[in-house]
Amino acid sequence: MIKRVVFVAGVSAGYLFGTPAGRRQLDKIKVWAADVWRxxxxxxxxxxxxxxxxxxxxxxxxxxxxxxxxxxxxxxSSSTTKYPDTSPTVVEPLVDADDANPGQR
Known part of the structure; x- marks a missing residue:
């Protein structure tokens, strides 16, 4: 049943957006909706x-x-009990400035 509804909605959208007559109908629907809203x-x-x-x-x-x-x-509060605070770990760079430029000292 849902497949039929989706199919009909797709065909309707294709008609409204894909054909000149459908675009005219869409314009009528927009005018009607604006009138209802006002x-x-x-x-x-x-x-x-x-x-x-x-x-x-x-x-x-x-x-x-x-x-x-x-x-x-x-x-x-629960995150501190699950993950106790450890001392910060110092991360050393893999390549320092001297290694990156070996010819320049």
Whole structure:
């Protein structure tokens, strides 16, 4: 079933983008979508849901922040126990400047 839906969607997209008649239909769809978006009834819903989303974000923002801080602190404290700090290892270069230019001293 999903293969049929994908096939029909592909054929539709090919028609809309690949033929002159399809591009005319696409332009009609764009005009219709813009008209629907500008409709005052739609904008009322948009404003309502925007205010609900903003209120939810304000309400949940502090909880999410606290959870993120706790998770970060937990990760930092557990990483020191899993990987104990060892003394820094000095890495010597494989080739120093004298080896790179043997004829110039």
């Amino acid at each position: 409709d005052p009834r739609v904008q009322e819903y948009v404003q309502e849901y925007e205010s609900q989303a903003a209120a939810f974000a304000k309400k949940q923002g502090a909880a999410v922040w606290e959870k993120a801080v706790d998770t970060a602190k937990g990760a930092m």
